[in-house]
Amino acid sequence: MFKTTLLLCSLSCLEAYKILLLAPLPVRSLNILGEGYVRHLLNAGHEVTYMSVYPPKNIPEKNFRHIDLGSTHMDLISQDDILNIGHLIRHPPAEHADIEYLQKLGFITAYTTFENEKVKKLLQDTSEQFDVVISELFESELYAALGALYECPFIWGYSMGPHWLALRLVDETTNAAYAIDYLTHNIPPFRTWAPRLFKFWTQIKWFFIKMTKVIRQERTFYKQYFEPLFAKRNKRLPEYEDVIYNASMVLSNEFPGNGLMPSVPQNFKLIGGYHIETPPKPLPQEIRTILDNAKHGFIYFSMGSTWKSKDIPKEVTQGLLEIFGALKETVIWKYEEDLQNVPKNVHILKWAPQTSILAHPNILFFITHGGLLSSIESVHFGVPVIGVPIYFDQFININRGVQRGSALGVDLSMNLPKDLKVAIDKMVKDKTFKKRAKEISSIYHDRPVLPGAELVHWVEHAVRTRGAPHLRSPASLMPWWEKMFLDIIVIIIIVIMFIVYFVKKTIKHVFESQKFVSKKKRN
Numbered sequence: 411m412f413k414t415t416l417l418l419c420s421l422s423c424l425e426a427y428k429i430l431l432l433a434p435l436p437v438r439s440l441n442i443l444g445e446g447y448v449r450h451l452l453n454a455g456h457e458v459t460y461m462s463v464y465p466p467k468n469i470p471e472k473n474f475r476h477i478d479l480g481s482t483h484m485d486l487i488s489q490d491d492i493l494n495i496g497h498l499i500r501h502p503p504a505e506h507a508d509i510e511y512l513q514k515l516g517f518i519t520a521y522t523t524f525e526n527e528k529v530k531k532l533l534q535d536t537s538e539q540f541d542v543v544i545s546e547l548f549e550s551e552l553y554a555a556l557g558a559l560y561e562c563p564f565i566w567g568y569s570m571g572p573h574w575l576a577l578r579l580v581d582e583t584t585n586a587a588y589a590i591d592y593l594t595h596n597i598p599p600f601r602t603w604a605p606r607l608f609k610f611w612t613q614i615k616w617f618f619i620k621m622t623k624v625i626r627q628e629r630t631f632y633k634q635y636f637e638p639l640f641a642k643r644n645k646r647l648p649e650y651e652d653v654i655y656n657a658s659m660v661l662s663n664e665f666p667g668n669g670l671m672p673s674v675p676q677n678f679k680l681i682g683g684y685h686i687e688t689p690p691k692p693l694p695q696e697i698r699t700i701l702d703n704a705k706h707g708f709i710y711f712s713m714g715s716t717w718k719s720k721d722i723p724k725e726v727t728q729g730l731l732e733i734f735g736a737l738k739e740t741v742i743w744k745y746e747e748d749l750q751n752v753p754k755n756v757h758i759l760k761w762a763p764q765t766s767i768l769a770h771p772n773i774l775f776f777i778t779h780g781g782l783l784s785s786i787e788s789v790h791f792g793v794p795v796i797g798v799p800i801y802f803d804q805f806i807n808i809n810r811g812v813q814r815g816s817a818l819g820v821d822l823s824m825n826l827p828k829d830l831k832v833a834i835d836k837m838v839k840d841k842t843f844k845k846r847a848k849e850i851s852s853i854y855h856d857r858p859v860l861p862g863a864e865l866v867h868w869v870e871h872a873v874r875t876r877g878a879p880h881l882r883s884p885a886s887l888m889p890w891w892e893k894m895f896l897d898i899i900v901i902i903i904i905v906i907m908f909i910v911y912f913v914k915k916t917i918k919h920v921f922e923s924q925k926f927v928s929k930k931k932r933n
C-alpha cells in the first residue's frame with residue numbers, strides 16, 4: 411500500500427520543472443502557438459525560459475523569463491514577396507511551395523537564433539540547467555542540440571499535422587501516394603496518377619536539397635558552434651545524427667478528428683486547439699455592440715496576421731467594398747489601415763480579437779486565408795469558411811474543408827470580388843455548410859481531455875520518464891538502408907552472382923572435359 415502511494419506520488423506530485431522553450435520564427439501565428447505553451451506550462455507551476463520574436467502578452471512574471479529575439483529576427487522575412495498579397499495576387503505561387511526558400515529560411519533562422527548575443531550568453535552560462543527543451547520545428551533540426559547540451563529530453567512543437575517532415579525525425583516518412591502534404595496543394599484520395607507522382611517528386615526534391623546542401627551547412631555550424639559549449643561543460647560533442655533523431659516527442663498542432671491522417675508513432679501527440687483560450691475573452695464594448703445589432707447576422711473577413719488586407723491592390727479593395735455594400739448582412743473586415751467610402755454595413759477593424767468574434771452567436775461564416783490557426787479556430791467554434799488560400803499549408807487546409815462540406819474555396823486573383831460574390835451567395839443560401847461545420851466541431855470537442863492539459867501531461871511525462879524511450883518507434887532506431895533491407899538485398903545479389911558464376915564455371919568445365927574425352931576417344 412505504502413509502495414503504491416509512493417509510486418503514485420512520484421508520478422503525480424507536483425514538481426516544478428525548468429523548461430527552455432523556443433519559438434524563433436518571426437511569424438505571428440507561430441508565436442501565438444508558443445505563447446500557448448508558456449501559458450499552460452506556467453499554470454501547471456513550471457519555470458519557463460522563452461525565446462521568441464514577439465514578447466508575450468498578459469503573462470505573469472513569476473517563474474517566467476523572456477529572451478527577446480526581436481532585434482535580430484524581426485526583419486528576416488518581413489520584406490519577402492511571399493508575404494505580400496499584392497505581389498501574390500499578380501504572381502500566383504506555383505503548385506508546390508518553394509522548397510529551397512523554406513529550407514534556407516529554416517537554417518538562417520536557426521543560425522540567427524544561436525548567434526543572438528542574449529542566446530549566446532544563456533548557452534555559455536554553465537550554471538544554467540534545464541529539465542526539458544521544447545523547440546518549434548521548422549525545416550531545421552539544429553535546435554535539437556540543446557537537448558544534448560543540457561542532457562535532458564527534447565520535444566518538437568510542430569505547427570502542423572503529422573507531416574513526413576516531422577515524422578521522419580521520430581519514425582519514418584509517410585507514403586507519398588496517400589499522405590497529405592503542405593508542400594503541394596492537392597489532397598488525397600488522388601484519382602489520377604499525376605498528383606501522386608508530383609507529390610513523390612516534391613518529397614524527393616526536398617531530400618535532395620536537404621542532403622546535398624543544407625544539412626552540410628547545419629553540420630558545419632553545429633560543430634563550430636557547439637563544440638566549445640560542450641567542452642565548457644566537460645563533454646564531448648555527440649554526432650549530429652545522434653542528436654537530431656533523439657527527440658522524445660512531437661507535439662503537433664492538429665486535432666485527432668481532422669481526418670486524412672497517416673498512422674503516427676506513440677510519441678507523436680495531436681494537441682491542436684491548445685492555443686485557444688476558453689472561454690474566449692469578452693469583446694470590447696464597441697465591437698460587441700456592432701455584432702449584437704447585426705440583425706441578419708455578420709460575416710467576418712480576415713487574411714490573418716502575417717498577410718495583410720492592406721496589401722490587396724486598390725481596385726480589388728474597391729470591388730470588395732462594392733459587393734460587401736450590396737449585402738444585407740453586416741461585414742467585419744480586419745483591415746490594417748484607414749479606408750475611405752466604407753458602406754454602412756461594413757465595419758473596419760485594424761485589430762480583431764478573432765476567437766471572441768468567432769464565438770459570437772450572430773456569425774454566419776468566416777472569409778479567411780485558411781492559415782493553421784484560423785482553420786483550427788473555425789473548427790473550434792463551428793464556423794463555416796470561404797477560403798482564399800495564399801501560400802504554404804493554406805491550400806490543403808481549405809481543400810480539406812471543401813472535401814468535408816464545411817468550406818468553399820476561392821482563388822486569389824484580380825477577379826476576387828466577382829468570385830467571392832458567387833461564393834458568398836452560395837453560402838448565404840445553403841445551410842448545409844453551417845450544419846457540417848457544427849458536426850466537425852462536435853468531433854473536435856469530443857476528446858477525453860482538453861488539449862492544453864494534454865500538452866502539460868506529455869511534457870511532464872517526458873521529464874518524469876527521462877525522455878520517454880518506451881514511446882519511441884523502433885523505426886527511429888535504425889538507418890534507412892536497414893529499414894529497406896538494402897544490406898540483405900546486396901548480400902542476396904552477391905550470393906546469387908557467386909552461384910551463377912560457379913554454375914557457369916562448372917558447366918564450362920564439364921563441357922570442356924567431355925570434349926576432351928570425346929576427342930581422346932576419336933583419336
Ligand SMILES: *[C@@H]1O[C@H](CO)[C@@H](O)[C@H](O)[C@H]1NC(C)=O
Pocket residue numbers: 557558560561562563564648652653656658876877878
Ligand atoms: C538523447 O535524449 C536523452 C533524453 O531523452 C538525453 O538524456 C540525451 O542527452 C540525448 N542525447 C543526445 C545525443 O542528444
